[in-house]
Amino acid sequence: MIEQVVSFIHELQWQDLPISVRHQAKRCLLDTIGCAIGARQTQLSRIMYDFAAQMHNGKTNRLWLDGRQVSALGAVLAHGTTIDALDIHDNCNMVKGHAGVAIIPTVLAMVEQLEKQPSGQEVLTSIVIGYEIAIRTGLALHAAACDYHSSGAWNALGCAAVAARYLKLDAESTRHALGIAEYHGPRSQMMRCIDTPTMLKDGSGWGAMTGLSAAWMAHSGFTGAPAITVESEGHRSIWDDIGIEWHISHQDFKRYAVCHWAQPAIASTLQLIRIHHVSPGQIREIRVFTFHEATRLNNCRPQNTEQAQYSLPFPVAAAVFHNHLGPSELSGAALKNPDVLRLAESVRLVEDDECNARFPEQQTAYVEIELMDGKMLNSEWCFAPWDILDIPATDDELQEKFHWLVGGNLPEERARTLGALLWGYDDVMDAQAVFPLLLPADVEKINAFAKMRGE
Structure with a gap:
């Protein structure tokens, strides 16, 4: 062997x-x-x-x-x-x-x-x-x-x-x-x-x-x-x-910058909100039915990025307001947003036997949303977005995600060049061509100047 x-x-x-x-x-x-x-x-x-x-x-x-x-x-x-x-x-x-x-x-x-x-x-x-x-x-x-x-x-x-x-x-x-x-x-x-x-x-x-x-x-x-x-x-x-x-x-790919176990609940919640055109102020309580391990992500008021990423109530609430979750939604002042915190406090986590039986190969959740007027909304069973067992991420979605992540960290032209290089890496003869694109601009200039001088 x-x-x-x-x-x-x-x-x-x-x-x-x-x-x-x-x-x-x-x-x-x-x-x-x-x-x-x-x-x-x-x-x-x-x-x-x-x-x-x-x-x-x-x-x-x-x-x-x-x-x-x-x-x-x-x-x-x-x-x-x-x-x-x-x-x-x-x-x-x-x-x-x-x-x-x-x-x-x-x-x-x-x-x-x-x-x-x-x-x-x-x-x-x-x-x-x-x-x-x-x-x-x-x-x-x-x-x-x-x-x-x-x-x-x-x-x-x-x-x-x-x-x-x-x-x-x-x-x-x-x-x-x-x-x-x-x-x-x-x-x-x-x-x-x-x-x-x-x-x-x-x-x-x-x-x-x-x-x-x-x-x-x-x-x-x-x-x-x-x-x-x-x-x-x-x-x-x-x-x-x-x-x-x-x-x-x-492999599957993550849409949100939080623990994978929280992502089925986020998907279920957003599904209901889109279908029924619900605004955050209409929600009295969100009940999430999921597997045991996901119910351990029970911090409603994270104090830092790490606590926010290993939370389920907070990212569910933040996704309701922002519809996406990246560094900006999981750090700094975003963690103190009173509207997000109020909604996070309304999230209840319920361990579900069927979800437990499916875990870990299938990581699922379903959600009930109670509105202020007493109306109950119920989601279907949901996987995490882009789960390989459900609807995997398309190439276009992954490329869009790449440019979302690198935006603000790289100049636009460099981001496009890097993305094209990586996507066509199987046609690249010199794999080391990626490294200059991963250097900060000032280092690039220093290296270019040194090369001109023959150093």
């Missing part, structure tokens, strides 16, 4: 991928980079960029939209935690977590320091490898562990896999890289961060740093095999179809 996995990591080529998988890899890349750029507005990102620059100084990589030089470990830590900060990145219901948030920063960190320029097709192939290893590890870990752990616990192995590919590790060293990543991966208590939200989030930046460290340690001869989640006979069924069944195809 491990031989099959190692072969997949090192031998998979672009031409081996089904057309739908190739296309999904581009969708994931575009969406994740958009999330990273949009999240630069958050306090969490500012803290982690400063931390990485101070504690992980280096010459191999630069921080996106910042320009400071850091080590590869500093880059993946800062970029992974930044993407986590906005909580609008791609999602995989079957593992209750996220892969791209760690995989894509790790792939790009390796690509940035390569002397030989890889093609966009090679980078996209590496992204697919990372998703497949990470999600399968997540399935194995969820099956074996008694607690619900953060995504960093399993996406660390996906990061170790793609780093092992770029480092050209032999089969035994690759085994050790996976084993080191599993052993050191952050098996954090996810429900602790649900119940008391902080900047810890889903541990994915730490998972990326752990996975990348694991590959470099194995490259130096450090041992750590076996990875039980990969090599245990009890997990054979999870790994037997690797390269046949493609789990990257099971």
